[in-house]
Amino acid sequence: MKDVFPKGSAWIDNKIVKLSEAKISILDWGFLRSDATYDVVHVWKGRFFQLDNHIDRFFNSTIKLKMPCSISRNKIKKILAQCVKESGLENSYVEMIQTRGISPNFERDPRKATPKFMAFAVPFGWILKPEDFENGLDVFLTDIKRIPPSSVDPKIKNYHWIDLVTGMLNAYEKGHHTAILLDENNNVSEGPGFNIFSVNDDGIVTPDHGVLEGITRQTVIKLAEELKIKIYEKPITIEMLKLSNELFATSTAGGVMPITKINGKNVSNGKVGNYTRKIHKLYWDKHFDPLWSVSIKEIL
Amino acid sequence: MKDVFPKGSAWIDNKIVKLSEAKISILDWGFLRSDATYDVVHVWKGRFFQLDNHIDRFFNSTIKLKMPCSISRNKIKKILAQCVKESGLENSYVEMIQTRGISPNFERDPRKATPKFMAFAVPFGWILKPEDFENGLDVFLTDIKRIPPSSVDPKIKNYHWIDLVTGMLNAYEKGHHTAILLDENNNVSEGPGFNIFSVNDDGIVTPDHGVLEGITRQTVIKLAEELKIKIYEKPITIEMLKLSNELFATSTAGGVMPITKINGKNVSNGKVGNYTRKIHKLYWDKHFDPLWSVSIKEIL
Numbered sequence: 058m059k060d061v062f063p064k065g066s067a068w069i070d071n072k073i074v075k076l077s078e079a080k081i082s083i084l085d086w087g088f089l090r091s092d093a094t095y096d097v098v099h100v101w102k103g104r105f106f107q108l109d110n111h112i113d114r115f116f117n118s119t120i121k122l123k124m125p126c127s128i129s130r131n132k133i134k135k136i137l138a139q140c141v142k143e144s145g146l147e148n149s150y151v152e153m154i155q156t157r158g159i160s161p162n163f164e165r166d167p168r169k170a171t172p173k174f175m176a177f178a179v180p181f182g183w184i185l186k187p188e189d190f191e192n193g194l195d196v197f198l199t200d201i202k203r204i205p206p207s208s209v210d211p212k213i214k215n216y217h218w219i220d221l222v223t224g225m226l227n228a229y230e231k232g233h234h235t236a237i238l239l240d241e242n243n244n245v246s247e248g249p250g251f252n253i254f255s256v257n258d259d260g261i262v263t264p265d266h267g268v269l270e271g272i273t274r275q276t277v278i279k280l281a282e283e284l285k286i287k288i289y290e291k292p293i294t295i296e297m298l299k300l301s302n303e304l305f306a307t308s309t310a311g312g313v314m315p316i317t318k319i320n321g322k323n324v325s326n327g328k329v330g331n332y333t334r335k336i337h338k339l340y341w342d343k344h345f346d347p348l349w350s351v352s353i354k355e356i357l
Numbered sequence: 358m359k360d361v362f363p364k365g366s367a368w369i370d371n372k373i374v375k376l377s378e379a380k381i382s383i384l385d386w387g388f389l390r391s392d393a394t395y396d397v398v399h400v401w402k403g404r405f406f407q408l409d410n411h412i413d414r415f416f417n418s419t420i421k422l423k424m425p426c427s428i429s430r431n432k433i434k435k436i437l438a439q440c441v442k443e444s445g446l447e448n449s450y451v452e453m454i455q456t457r458g459i460s461p462n463f464e465r466d467p468r469k470a471t472p473k474f475m476a477f478a479v480p481f482g483w484i485l486k487p488e489d490f491e492n493g494l495d496v497f498l499t500d501i502k503r504i505p506p507s508s509v510d511p512k513i514k515n516y517h518w519i520d521l522v523t524g525m526l527n528a529y530e531k532g533h534h535t536a537i538l539l540d541e542n543n544n545v546s547e548g549p550g551f552n553i554f555s556v557n558d559d560g561i562v563t564p565d566h567g568v569l570e571g572i573t574r575q576t577v578i579k580l581a582e583e584l585k586i587k588i589y590e591k592p593i594t595i596e597m598l599k600l601s602n603e604l605f606a607t608s609t610a611g612g613v614m615p616i617t618k619i620n621g622k623n624v625s626n627g628k629v630g631n632y633t634r635k636i637h638k639l640y641w642d643k644h645f646d647p648l649w650s651v652s653i654k655e656i657l
Contacts, residue, residue: 061461061471067383080380081388083367083454083475088381090518091391122519123526150463154383157522161361163479165549165610167522168529171361175383179463204509207502207541208520217517218390219422220508222457222467226423229468241507241541249465310465 066143067177068136073143079177084163086170087156091216094118097309098272099181100141100149104350106343108134110272112153118213119155124172126155133176138356140178148181150310184235184251184306185314190337193317193329194306196237196248197228198295203238203246203267211269221249233321235306237298240267245293250310253293256303256332260287273307273340280339286332303330305337313337366443367477368436373443379477384463386470387456391516394418397609398572399481400441400449404650406643408434410572412453418513419455424472426455433476438656440478448481450610484535484551484606485614490637493617493629494606496537496548497528498595503538503546503567511569521549533621537598540567545593550610553593556603556632560587573607573640580639586632603630605637613637 067079087093096115098108112130119126128136133153141149158170185194201224204217224236237253240246245253246267252274254263261281263274281288298304304316304324313336315329343349367379387393396415398408412430419426428436433453441449458470485494501524504517524536537553540546545553546567552574554563561581563574581588598604604616604624613636615629643649 061459062384063462069383076384077382079383081383082377083369083379083381083477084362084376084479086522088388088393089395089516090522091516092518092522093388095389159361162363163482165482165484165525166529167526177383179384182463182465184465202505202507204504204517205502205541208504208508209517213519215519216389216391217504217509217519218392219513219515219517222386222390222392225465226467229466241505 063179064144064146065177065179066140067175068140069175073139076177076179079175081156081173081175082159084159085156085173086158086160086167087154087173090157092122092157092167093154093216094122094213095152095154095216096214097150097152098137099309100146100151100178100353101181101344101350103147103354104344104352105137106350107272107276108351110275114214114270114272115153119172121210121213124155124157126174127172128174134356136176137178138353140176141353142357144178146178146180149178150180150182151178152176183311184308185311190315191329193315194234195318195321196235196316197224197231197233198298198319199224199227199236199238201238202241205241206267211267214269218249225249240264242292243295245295245298248306251306251308251314254305254307255293255298255301256330257297257301260289261332262289262291262293262297264293265290266292271307273309273312276340276343277307277313277336280336280343284335284339301325303333305333313340363479364444364446365477365479366440367475368440369475373439376477376479379475381456381473381475382459384459385456385473386458386460386467387454387473390457392422392457392467393454393516394422394513395452395454395516396514397450397452398437399609400446400451400478400653401481401644401650403447403654404644404652405437406650407572407576408651410575414514414570414572415453419472421510421513424455424457426474427472428474434656436476437478438653440476441653442657444478446478446480449478450480450482451478452476483611484608485611490615491629493615494534495618495621496535496616497524497531497533498598498619499524499527499536499538501538502541505541506567511567514569518549525549540564542592543595545595545598548606551606551608551614554605554607555593555598555601556630557597557601560589561632562589562591562593562597564593565590566592571607573609573612576640577607577613577636580636580643584635584639601625603633605633613640
């Protein structure tokens with residue numbers, strides 16, 4: 058099994074271990090009920106991007122799940138920085154997780170369990186690789202509905218991904234790169250690990266309902282304001298999506314990524330648009346701005 | 358940590374281990390995307406109940422998730438029987454699981470992963486203990502919607518439980534035993550790990566939509582037919598639920614369990630009803646019938 062593991066390190070049971078040794082009990086409710094939350098921050102050229110915002114959201118998720126994180130912000134920062142340092146990675150994808158833990162004697166009551174914190178660092182991953190930027194993503198528009206907020210609060214970052222995985226598998230089968238899911242009103246929701254932005258003649262629009270409030274999504278909203286581009290959070294219908302002047306996805310796993318095709322058909326002229334380029338450039342510039350990023354060394 | 362584990366045994370990585378040693382990698386998509394399916398069969402006085410039906414459903418779930426189980430039915434039976442034998446338990450709750458596994462180098466594509474099978478046996482668990490049978494369950498009727506079939510196929514037995522766990526926590530906080538969730542049409546759906554049956558003047562009704570097709574649910578449908586009681590699969594409105602002559606829950610974790618209170622208020626006269634008693638008795642009688650059950654020894 059060892060050869061399946063990427064380069065990286067993990068922190069679990071109060072110590073740094075190799076990825077291949079980072080394991081949880083199969084009786085942890087984080088596995089048996091997906092009763093867990095997580096957040097992913099990235100490191101670029103040795104600097105965490107938006108670290109405090111990710112930790113804020115992580116803390117909020119643990120509170121919403123009624124298992125507030127007992128590890129301090131500073132301690133979490135040190136754990137994450139240690140994972141990255143041990144991994145030797147300059148560009149990294151760093152995940153922090155809290156599970157409900159194990160209930161003594163397998164009791165059903167989640168309140169009996171002791172929450173468990175863990176983290177790991179792996180190489181930075183791209184939903185769209187930089188060398189494929191000009192080609193952009195070809196997304197498959199599925200009819201699968203993202204799990205609605207009336208069932209699971211999307212502001213709790215969670216591992217309930219069967220809908221997203223089914224979308225991915227459908228997209229791959231048909232030869233597309235990834236998938237977009239709908240919300241319960243048949244409007245555009247999100248894809249596996251990314252938010253969606255549509256550019257039209259009035260500015261930029263991103264769905265306001267039933268989506269994860271991605272940190273990259275929030276970043277893009279701020280960057281658009283800095284660039285004096287009008288940006289709105291409101292529903293995107295399927296028709297609006299297809300008629301977009303430009304379309305892009307945002308994720309910690311790759312940043313700002315142009316979507317140039319829907320179901321294999323060009324979005325507008327099928328090229329990367331100007332708004333996408335401007336926001337993409339500013340996004341990466343901010344990675345070296347101390348207001349937006351912090352070096353691993355400063356934390357350790 | 359050792360003292361949190363119940364008595365029991367597990368099978369993982371091709372061998373029988375102690376429960377405390379049964380662990381999966383934190384990079385398994387079964388954990389990080391809850392991309393997994395499972396089934397639970399029980400053993401009563403050394404006999405598996407409805408084993409083939411549970412394995413049938415498990416195989417179907419793995420096919421629907423596009424990761425068909427590569428372990429044969431006979432091999433699974435032997436693994437489960439070995440877990441029970443090693444555990445020394447006469448009455449046991451036996452879970453089989455298949456996860457998507459790990460993608461080499463943490464690639465996003467689920468098709469790159471090798472599915473992983475595991476199983477474990479723990480002491481038989483009761484949602485309602487036999488000594489509390491006459492009191493019955495007091496359920497809290499939540500307004501949480503069970504994850505709908507348009508997002509996740511409920512026929513794939515899955516670990517997407519945040520909605521159910523939230524319901525449980527809400528119920529516990531208000532002093533009730535467990536919770537009932539609604540479906541997206543505001544009809545009755547199911548509770549954490551159990552299906553619901555309502556008795557009215559026409560017979561017995563159980564929801565037909567958005568619920569797990571529980572093996573105990575299917576069993577009760579067959580038993581009602583054997584008892585010549587009319588039974589229907591159709592929507593149950595909140596009003597119908599509250600006006601039930603009798604109400605009961607079904608689960609592998611406890612069998613047929615009377616619900617005598619909703620939000621603390623009596624269902625009918627608040628006593629266990631006759632249909633519930635008849636079905637409960639026949640359910641347990643079948644545990645010694647070779648048409649319904651098989652002994653561990655026969656399998657080993």
